[in-house]
Amino acid sequence: MDQYFESYEELDIHQLMLNDKTRVLAYKTAIFNSKEKFQNKIVMDIGAGSGILSIFCAQVGAKKVYAVEASMLANSIEQVSIENNVQDKVKVIHNKVEDISPDSLEKVDIIVSEWMGFYLVHEGMLDSVLFARDNLLHEDGLLFPSIAKLYASPCQLPSMFDFWNNVCGVSMRCIGKEYRKTKSLKPEILLVNQDDILTEGKLLAWLDLECISVEEIDLLGGQNYVSVCKKDGKFQGMCIWFAVEFPDGSELSTGPHDKTTHWKQTAMVLPEDMEVTRNEPIAFKFELKKDASHPRRYNMELSLLDAEEVEHDIPCDCHMTKCIVTKKYIDDLSHPLSFDTFPMKSMNSEWPDEPFEEMDSTLAVQQYIQQMIRRDPSNIDLILNMPEANDEGVWKYEHLRQFCMELNGLAVRLQEECHPETCTQMTATEQWIFLCAAHKTPKECPAIDYTRHTLDGAACLLNSNKYFPSRISIKESSVAKLGSVCRRVYRIFSHAYFHHRTIFDEFENETFLCRRFTAFVTKYNLMSKDNLIVPIMEGEGATESEA
Structure with a gap:
């Protein structure tokens, strides 16, 4: 045995x-x-x-x-x-x-x-569940739990640091230093006080157990992350926890803000602490890699990075100038009254245009697109006009990222009336019923869930280092994947148009997003015109074909 x-x-x-x-x-x-x-x-x-x-x-x-x-x-x-x-x-x-x-x-x-172990995957029992799923479960069967998520946050660990400062009136900092060197060699299982968490939890891995492969869990994380401090404190370690979701929507979470479980939390101890301040970014790379010689174990590696050199989330709340400026752009773009309340002239004077050739950043294309949208969201030809010497693959990719980001605004509004009980399927006209590809086998899904799954899936693909490791040049094989994303996100427009027309019209009048998206996919031949069923362009009529 x-x-x-x-x-x-x-x-x-x-x-x-x-x-x-x-x-x-x-x-x-x-x-x-x-x-x-x-x-x-x-x-x-x-x-x-x-x-x-x-x-x-x-x-x-x-x-x-x-x-x-x-x-x-x-x-x-x-x-x-x-x-x-x-x-x-x-x-x-x-x-x-x-x-x-x-x-x-x-x-x-x-x-x-x-099946969950410490830091989710310790003991490697998830492999057994996936084997059973692939060999013993009906194609439309259910898994309890169905989704697993792994999180990390920089934290304070006073038991590893402060204890040695004063032991009954005796300073033992030198021993504490050696103690932490030893503790930093392997993860510690302990309870982390929620008051010692310095940042919001960063999602390291999101596992859909209905479709994830055994090979995909050999390596979790592996990306560069930036977490923003919510308060002043001492960065002394990394707190790791997990949560699982069940098909009924309930969740079991092992985080420091949740009820205590026998899993507690996992901490990676730093040999030395670092003073941090509110809104300071902490950049790191974290990965869990299955041990080839002991498959029930994972090797855990944490690397601290320079926040100046790592790409931040957009928007990012840190105190770096580039993030403050970018967040201001996005806040103005997404404000529902911005285009109606403020004259475009005053907006232009507040944010002077910067020529594309003077933008010196890996995010230059994204910044340029947002600048054109800000200038006039209704001027679709201008927004889609690619600057000279730009890579067309990057241009398409950055536009699609921007579409998905703005579509989250429509998704939020749809939640007001698009409920699982009323919109039980993702439909457009009576002839269009869409199956959700987020499941092991594509199947019908309530429209609001389909919307969430589609945007989550698009974000996962567009942020994948495997397919899009650079925002300066993109391989043709990766560009080829954009059409599939376009077809799926377009269904959000079509459902909103045919079933939530008031919400669609209000959103479209503010953003011109569906018009811009339709012009974009038409210009770059990313979708068949037969599938563009929302009569949004001037002179266009609705067409229907089989789903």
């Missing part, structure tokens, strides 16, 4: 996990909230342990629950099911899920698993 599974035969471990009421009740709530999804369904509980999740599934009406447990604790699950009068529904499989032949049992409708 694998040592990993033997370790889970210690009942103390299970008492610790079962005593974690936040953990147990999160799963129970998600399962009981989804009672109708479990009734008469076949469920698989992977890493069933004591069997409590299997019992929950049986209690809400599951037809059969396969409780898969590789350790000797499997022998206890049957007794637990008898104690709870569900022995006719719970079938124990004493084996690793990878050793179950797909031909030995029917496909299951739902997979339930509490």
